[in-house]
Amino acid sequence: MTDSLPATLPLPTPNAESRAFWDACADGRLTFARCTACGSVQFPPQKSCTACGGVTGEASEASGQGTVFTYTINHRAPGPAFAARAPYVIALVDLAEGPRLMMNVINCAPEDVTIGMTVRITFEQRGEMALPQAEPV
Ligand SMILES: [Zn+2]
Structure with missing residues (x-):
């Protein structure tokens, strides 16, 4: 079924939570967030920590x-x-x-x-x- 594949390279589909991440990428910035409770890095940034369920801080720019x-x-x-x-x-x-x-x-x-x-x-x-x-x- 290769006939149905797009001829252009695929793009991610931002959702409400990932939109800010993709907007930062468009500005040439890679961002992540760190959990305020356990310090776990959340990439891409999200509001809730995947390690402990805590709240993450504001997105930071990666080096x-x-x-x-x-x-x-x-x-x-x-x-x-x-x-x-x-x-x-x-x-x-x-x-x-x-x-x-x-x-x-x-x-x-x-x-x-x-x-x-x-x-x-x-x-x-x-x-x-x-x-x-x-x-x-
Ligand atoms: Zn955490």
């Missing part, structure tokens, strides 16, 4: 520094929109603030990515939205 925890190189595009992009890197990136995010490592050859590699957050513009991605420092 944008991170490390590749692990990754894979995807050689098979999941649909036509990704065909021009393959092969590409799908990585788990540990942010300096603690959250582990799944994202692409871009702006380098896939074979240059390594576990433990230092990266920084950059934003890939897709229409009106901007998706956080990682790039080598």
Whole structure:
């Protein structure tokens, strides 16, 4: 059923709680929140802590520094929109603030990515939205 897949790269669908996060991404800022009760980092920011149910504080801007925890190189595009992009890197990136995010490592050859590699957050513009991605420092 690949005929029904969109030819453009998919976009996230913001909801009432994630809208502010995506708006910050569009402004080039990656945000998170920290629980005021237990200190757990909530990413993306949300009002209620997933660890203890406590209330989180205001969203803070992440430093944008991170490390590749692990990754894979995807050689098979999941649909036509990704065909021009393959092969590409799908990585788990540990942010300096603690959250582990799944994202692409871009702006380098896939074979240059390594576990433990230092990266920084950059934003890939897709229409009106901007998706956080990682790039080598
Ligand atoms: Zn908490």
